[in-house]
Amino acid sequence: MTPILVGLDIGGTSVKAVAVSPGDPTGPALAEVRHRTEPGESGIRAGITAAVHSLAAEVGPDAEVAGIGVGIPGFVSRGAVSHAVNLGLGAEPLDLLPTLRSLTSGPVGVENDVNTAALGAGGWVARHDPGVDDYALLNIGTGLAAGLVLDGRLRAGATGMAGEIGHLVFDRSGPTCPCGQTGCLELYASGSGMRRTWSGTARQLLDAAAAGDPVAVRTAADLTAGIAHAITLLAYAPDVALILVTGGVVSRNPALRRAVTARLDHDDHTVVGRAVPVGDRVRWLPEDVAVGTRGAALLVAEGVRV
Amino acid sequence: MTPILVGLDIGGTSVKAVAVSPGDPTGPALAEVRHRTEPGESGIRAGITAAVHSLAAEVGPDAEVAGIGVGIPGFVSRGAVSHAVNLGLGAEPLDLLPTLRSLTSGPVGVENDVNTAALGAGGWVARHDPGVDDYALLNIGTGLAAGLVLDGRLRAGATGMAGEIGHLVFDRSGPTCPCGQTGCLELYASGSGMRRTWSGTARQLLDAAAAGDPVAVRTAADLTAGIAHAITLLAYAPDVALILVTGGVVSRNPALRRAVTARLDHDDHTVVGRAVPVGDRVRWLPEDVAVGTRGAALLVAEGVRV
Numbered sequence: 338m339t340p341i342l343v344g345l346d347i348g349g350t351s352v353k354a355v356a357v358s359p360g361d362p363t364g365p366a367l368a369e370v371r372h373r374t375e376p377g378e379s380g381i382r383a384g385i386t387a388a389v390h391s392l393a394a395e396v397g398p399d400a401e402v403a404g405i406g407v408g409i410p411g412f413v414s415r416g417a418v419s420h421a422v423n424l425g426l427g428a429e430p431l432d433l434l435p436t437l438r439s440l441t442s443g444p445v446g447v448e449n450d451v452n453t454a455a456l457g458a459g460g461w462v463a464r465h466d467p468g469v470d471d472y473a474l475l476n477i478g479t480g481l482a483a484g485l486v487l488d489g490r491l492r493a494g495a496t497g498m499a500g501e502i503g504h505l506v507f508d509r510s511g512p513t514c515p516c517g518q519t520g521c522l523e524l525y526a527s528g529s530g531m532r533r534t535w536s537g538t539a540r541q542l543l544d545a546a547a548a549g550d551p552v553a554v555r556t557a558a559d560l561t562a563g564i565a566h567a568i569t570l571l572a573y574a575p576d577v578a579l580i581l582v583t584g585g586v587v588s589r590n591p592a593l594r595r596a597v598t599a600r601l602d603h604d605d606h607t608v609v610g611r612a613v614p615v616g617d618r619v620r621w622l623p624e625d626v627a628v629g630t631r632g633a634a635l636l637v638a639e640g641v642r643v
Numbered sequence: 644m645t646p647i648l649v650g651l652d653i654g655g656t657s658v659k660a661v662a663v664s665p666g667d668p669t670g671p672a673l674a675e676v677r678h679r680t681e682p683g684e685s686g687i688r689a690g691i692t693a694a695v696h697s698l699a700a701e702v703g704p705d706a707e708v709a710g711i712g713v714g715i716p717g718f719v720s721r722g723a724v725s726h727a728v729n730l731g732l733g734a735e736p737l738d739l740l741p742t743l744r745s746l747t748s749g750p751v752g753v754e755n756d757v758n759t760a761a762l763g764a765g766g767w768v769a770r771h772d773p774g775v776d777d778y779a780l781l782n783i784g785t786g787l788a789a790g791l792v793l794d795g796r797l798r799a800g801a802t803g804m805a806g807e808i809g810h811l812v813f814d815r816s817g818p819t820c821p822c823g824q825t826g827c828l829e830l831y832a833s834g835s836g837m838r839r840t841w842s843g844t845a846r847q848l849l850d851a852a853a854a855g856d857p858v859a860v861r862t863a864a865d866l867t868a869g870i871a872h873a874i875t876l877l878a879y880a881p882d883v884a885l886i887l888v889t890g891g892v893v894s895r896n897p898a899l900r901r902a903v904t905a906r907l908d909h910d911d912h913t914v915v916g917r918a919v920p921v922g923d924r925v926r927w928l929p930e931d932v933a934v935g936t937r938g939a940a941l942l943v944a945e946g947v948r949v
Contacts (some may be wrong), residue, residue, distance in 0.1 A: 340874055345935075370699040412918050412919070419918070426819045428917075428918075449699075458922075485881075487798065492765065492881070493882075494881065494882025495777055495882050495883055495924075496882055497877075497882075497921050498879065499880070499881055499882035500880065500881050500882070500918050501878075501881055501882070501919070502880055503881050504879070505814065505872070505876055505879055505880070506813065506872055506874065507813075507815060508814060508816055508826075509813060509814045509817075509868065509872075510816040510817075511816075515914070516913050516914045516915045517913030517915075517916075518910065518913055519650055519813075520914070534862055543913055554830065556827075563816065566811070566815075567810055569811065570811055570876075570880060571880070572802075573804065573807050573808055573810070573811055573878060574793075574805070574806065574808055574811070574876060574877070574881060575704040575798070575800065575805060575881050576758070576798075576799075576800025576801050576802055576804050576805035576806070576807070577800070578801035578802075579800055587880035590755070604824065606823075607822050607823030607824055608808040608821070608822045608823055609822045609823075609824070610823075611734075612718050612726055612734075613718070613802050613804050613807070618801075
């Protein structure tokens with residue numbers, strides 16, 4: 338028998354899966370597969386089963402699934418997922434535990450995908466900042482969310498939503514958010530926020546702002562200030578040692594990174610900033626670091642259970 | 644010999660001290676004393692020494708100081724304190740460890756006073772919400788700050804400032820803060836913030852707002868929204884199970900508490916609020932619960948070391 342731990346990263350486009358050894362869960366992948374996502378309850382359930390079966394087949398005929406961890410967008414509580422729009426899941430929770438338990442007699446775990454990505458980034462942090470095991474992973478994509486690893490352990494939080502900072506108010510004089518509140522941070526520090534006033538990509542936005550386009554200048558300033566605020570919030574409230582920033586909006590966008598860095602540097606010269614600087618805690622996580630599936634596998638390797 | 648653990652709470656007005664038994668640190672106080680605070684470096688050092696000596700004398704001639712924990716305002720790092728304006732301490736750190744080590748051969752610890760208060764509130768939480776060991780203590784006084792106890796352990800944070808949320812931006816279109824930033828939360832959710840536009844007490848503010856005074860109505864709305872935001876931030880970012888609210892602005896101010904509760908209830912009916920409600924996680928901590936000295940003693944009783 339070859340026991341394997343399975344990590345599944347279920348996204349709007351694809352279901353990615355990795356198999357690792359229970360004795361070396363951060364070591365080399367034994368196998369990796371990727372399937373297209375079928376949205377909806379039965380599609381998600383069938384997708385999990387198919388991914389685990391093809392992963393086990395890749396490993397070989399003597400593969401035995403010793404545990405399965407899942408990272409999935411939306412609101413996750415006790416193995417059930419809701420409010421994952423890209424997966425066709427609404428307010429009604431979809432309980433993934435029966436599906437997972439039909440595939441293994443070992444431990445199973447389900448977490449929000451930003452939380453599993455945060456766990457999965459631990460290897461990168463250990464290589465680049467040896468000795469540090471306290472950080473947030475901040476994802477700036479269509480939305481905005483963070484996962485927290487505090488003192489080496491995933492902080493899912495009392496409701497499983499630790500790091501869900503997108504709907505904290507950033508500008509109480511700002512516009513109404515689709516959520517019903519006013520001036521939420523996600524209206525500024527995210528791709529969907531940017532698209533309120535800009536129809537291109539984030540790179541095109543920074544180029545147009547550099548060329549003096551007044552709408553681009555304003556939108557880029559909002560985006561920059563919002564991302565800097567998200568970073569500062571994580572540096573002050575949970576007070577993590579590092580903030581890893583990733584996601585489609587900031588990846589391959591050196592001009593935006595420079596703007597955010599300059600903004601944080603400015604704030605670090607205020608009275609409060611001098612006492613508790615933030616800028617030197619930022620790390621731009623390379624997009625080719627596979628964190629989602631790896632973190633999902635660590636959910637069941639490191640003793641986190643639903 | 645009667646071994647005692649000493650907890651010191653150093654405030655702008657008085658130095659409070661408690662002696663507890665190392666074998667029962669949350670049990671009955673063996674002695675309590677209170678001295679007037681003498682600000683400045685030598686005043687603080689002498690005040691610590693005097694408080695420990697008179698506490699030991701209260702316990703009896705065979706008292707032996709087995710450990711000392713200190714809660715103190717300002718920025719605390721490795722036993723040194725800075726930026727504690729009420730104590731006459733500026734940017735230059737005052738190292739308290741030599742003074743503490745001259746008074747005991749046992750463990751010593753220094754933490755920000757809101758952090759020690761958070762630790763000290765654990766007994767109250769255990770009595771009122773049995774089984775819960777995950778919470779924030781939010782203090783709304785002249786300033787605004789929170790201390791975090793996550794999964795039963797004090798979360799001081801990577802820089803010792805976890806929960807220092809007063810200078811996070813709440814209204815980026817707001818006024819300039821003395822810190823140099825714009826629209827900081829402390830401009831709204833604190834006594835000093837209230838006094839920008841109101842010269843009386845917080846209770847008088849709510850009375851005048853109820854009577855229709857337009858300045859009071861506006862100031863009370865700012866104060867209410869700011870406190871509700873601070874609570875929501877703690878419910879979302881570290882995602883604590885409970886938020887204990889205390890401090891001079893909210894104590895004996897039922898009208899303000901009702902206004903904050905109504906605001907949270909409103910937000911709990913938005914899309915995001917329905918998924919992750921906040922209002923039912925709030926507890927108004929009675930002001931007669933002694934948390935400062937008790938939490939300071941727990942710093943050295945529970946193995947936290949500087």
